[in-house]
Amino acid sequence: MKILVINPGSTSTKVAIFEDKELKITKTLEHSSEEISKYDHIMEQIDMRKKAIVEFAEENGYKIKDFDTIAARGGILPPLSSGTYKVTEEMVNYLKNETPVEHASNLAAVIAYEVADGIPVYITDPVSVDEFVPEARISGIPQLERKSLFHALNMKMVARRASEELNKKYEDCNFVIVHLGGGISVGAQEKGKMIDVNNANDEGPFSPERSGELPVGDIAKVAFSRKYEKREMRKRYVGKGGLVGYLKTNDLREALKLTENDENAKKVIEGMTYQISKEIGAMATVLKGKIDAIIITGGLANSEIFINKIKERISKIGLIMVYPGSFEMEALAEGAYRAEKNIESPIEWRKR
C-alpha cells in the first residue's frame, strides 16, 4: 500500500512516502518567518504548500493518483477523542470556513482532500484532541474555558515509545510530555489520557514564533488602545511572538548562533528554557509528582545545548527521556494503514 503523508507545521511542511509501514522517503521544507508573514490568513497558504507537496511526489517518481491513501495532520476541529478519522467534505468545509483558530495543521486535510480526487484521506490524533479533567477547564473567569490544543499526534506516539522502553503498559504510565516545535506543548498524561496541557497557541512558554502566556492587564490595554488592527495584534503573539519577536528568527539554530556574541540573545534563550522548565514543574504537580518520566521531543530537542539548560532545572523531578524530532509521519501513516486494512475502523466525524 502506497501512502502519502502530509504534515504542515508553523515553521515547516513535512512530507513522506510510505510503502505499507516502511518509510521510503521523507523531506522537511522549512519556512522562514519572512515567508510565512506574507500571508494574512492560513488558507492563503494552500497553493504554496500544495505546490511543495506535489513537487515532492513528482521528484520521487510518483503522481498523486499512484497513492492508495493520503494521511494528513489533523487540524483544529471541535474537541474530539484520540483516534483516526476519515476526511469528508463536511470536515474540509469546517476547517476552511468555521474553525475558531487559524493554524497550519488546518491546511493538511484541506490540501489532501483537494489533491486526492477520490483517494481516501485520514487524519489521526488532531491538534484538538481533548481529554481534560474538569478542573483543567477552569480559566479564572467564568466566560472563558481553557482549550485543549496541542501536539497530540507526536506526544501520544512518543509516550508509546517511552512506555515500551520502560517495559510498562502505555495505559499504566504517567508522563509529563514536552513537545518543542514551532509551537510548544507541555502536558500531563495520566494513564494514557492528556488530562491537562497548555494551549500551544496562546498559553504556556514562549516558542520559536509564539508569545505563550502574557500579562493579561497589559494586553487588554494594548488591545483597547487600537494601536494595532486585529490581524496585526494576533500576529504579535502567534507568528511574530517568541524568538521571532525577540531575535527576528524562528530557527533555534540561528538564535543559538546569536548567543555567541549577543547578550540579549543569551537572555532570551535563558528566559525560554526557564519558562519551559517552569511549565514542566507545573505539570508534574498535576500528576501529584507520580511520574514515570518527563519526555522531551520536537525539533528544538535536537539541540543538546538547549536541552541541557532545561535538564539543569528539572533533573530533580524525575527520569528524563529525550526523543529529538518527531514520530508524526510514522503515526499518520500507521493510522491510515490500519484504517485501509480494516485493522481499526476510522471514527466517523460529524460537526456537533
Ligand SMILES: Nc1ncnc2c1ncn2[C@@H]1O[C@H](COP(=O)(O)OP(=O)(O)O)[C@@H](O)[C@H]1O
Ligand atoms: N538540529 C537542530 N538544532 C536546533 N534546533 C532545530 C534543529 N532542527 C530543527 N530545529 C528547530 O526546531 C523548530 C521546528 O521544530 P518542528 O518540530 O519541526 O516544528 P513544526 O513542525 O512546528 O514546524 C525550529 O525552531 C527549528 O529551528
Ligand SMILES: CCCC(=O)OP(=O)(O)O
Ligand atoms: C496549535 C498546536 C499545534 C502546534 O503548535 O503545532 P506547530 O508546532 O506545528 O505549529
